[in-house]
Amino acid sequence: MVRTIEATRPISESIPTPPKIKVSLKINGDLKQLQIAPWTSLLDLLRDTLDLTGTKKGCDHGQCGACTVLVDGRRVNSCLTLAVMKDGSEVTTIEGLMADGKLHALQQAFIDHDAFQCGYCTPGQICSAAGLLAEGKAHTAEEIRELMSGNICRCGAYPNIVAAIQQAMSAMGGNS
Amino acid sequence: MINFQYARPNEVADAVRQIAADPRARFIAGGTNLLDLMKSDVEQPSRLIDISRLPLKSVEETPDGGLRIGALVPNTDLAYHPLVESRYPLLASAIMAGASQQLRNMASTGGNLMQRTRCYYFYDIATPCNKREPGSGCSAIEGLNRMHAILGTSESCIAVYPSDMSIALAALEATVRVMGPGGERTMAFADFHRLPGDTPERDNNLEPNEIITAIELPPQGFAKNHSYLKIRDRLSYAFALVSVAAALEMDGEAVKEARLALGGVAHKPWRVEAAEAALAGQPANEASFAKAADIVLSGAKGFEHNAFKIDLARRAIIRTLTQAANGTPQSQSSKKIR
16 A cells, blocks of 8 residues: 655745856856756756866755865855855866866875765865865864764775874975 | 745845745745754745845954954954954854755855754654644644753743854854844844743744844954853754853952853753853852853753753853863864863
8 A cells, every 4th residue: 555645735836046146256266157947956067067076966955065165265165155145256176176187185195094984075085185284273183083073984994084084184384 | 835926126125125025035044944943844834935045144343342243254364354253253153053064155154044953853744733833732842852941941842042153153142133123123132032931932022024134243352262062962062952152251259240141951041140240259169150051951841852951051051161261262173072
């Protein structure tokens, strides 16, 4: 027997599709002029429109951190960000961290420390760590763990992730 | 998520005009809670009014020696602001106890006050919920209610208000400045959020056509003797089972003045002035703190899965007051509770 669950409230009729909105975004250094529907998340824009699939969709509810990117240098959850609201901003994704053909210190450190197993959370971990280094508030392993708590790793590579961030931190002149 | 229109006003007055013109419109600032609710179809706005660029982003000292915090100051910026760190460390600590750094970077001060409960049934549109659908019933009262309220509940709703920041703001006696079509008004923090009663659909006393413009802190910041202790299922990035904000003004070994507010236990930050009054003039010891805890929790009522919160809250109150009296506030990175 099939049991159906009825919503206590029917989902409202969607209103007619509004026109797409002109948005200009600098993504990994390239200026993009885009036409975006207002409900497009920054995550879906990156993955589906711009084919930048390094940024991952995990939970799509801001709980896992796989979608972390930098907007104007600050780490945010791109799944809970509407792209239209970031008109005029600079976005950096995992694809944009390399410079002059060299891996970012964090990318190299994640390889050196084997700081992943399946790798799905890794782009978010690295972008989040880049934001953490820019903030300059974490100095100890304990503080790194606390300020990285928005990035979940279901493989449990946390000790190696902390070690990788500490390596990048000293390589970039910070404390560790 | 349903389709919606998008607008981006440049002035506060224009934002108020736009919200007043469309009852199904919603303001969006950080979006960390609203977009999540929209993805679950709990919120189905016809129009999002993007207030994120309104000029409400400054933190300024007020003439009386207090602090005025613009409603759009991101949580991270507020927690790391030098004046907040030095004069209102209880507030900085409570902010850092909540969410993740990504979410704190996005979330605004005003939005934090407006965040809705994380009750599972409120989020699940397949279940009855009086807050989401008035009159449909409460699924939590006889359901999975481990995270739910133990104080100020009603037969309609046992949801908790999930903020950490607001618990500190309640203890610090902040005021909320709001703007509506008729101009600006201020509300005491204690009057902002509501108990569920028979209208759990209303979280707070902000009118639908009003916008929060600022939070103001009085001069007294309790910078020497304070602590924010948050007890949760994980060490980080989880909502409180119980949290306590304690702020003391000491006179040698005795308490001169006390502030005490609880999170994770009610539909609003829970503050009992009789408990604070009972501490005034008393020695700062476990017996005094236990007496205050008993006053705070005198009307507490547990449900099937959350009765443990009553004793947990009692012990957390005593511990937090001890930390505050000793001048050893709870660290939000070291999770060791001393």
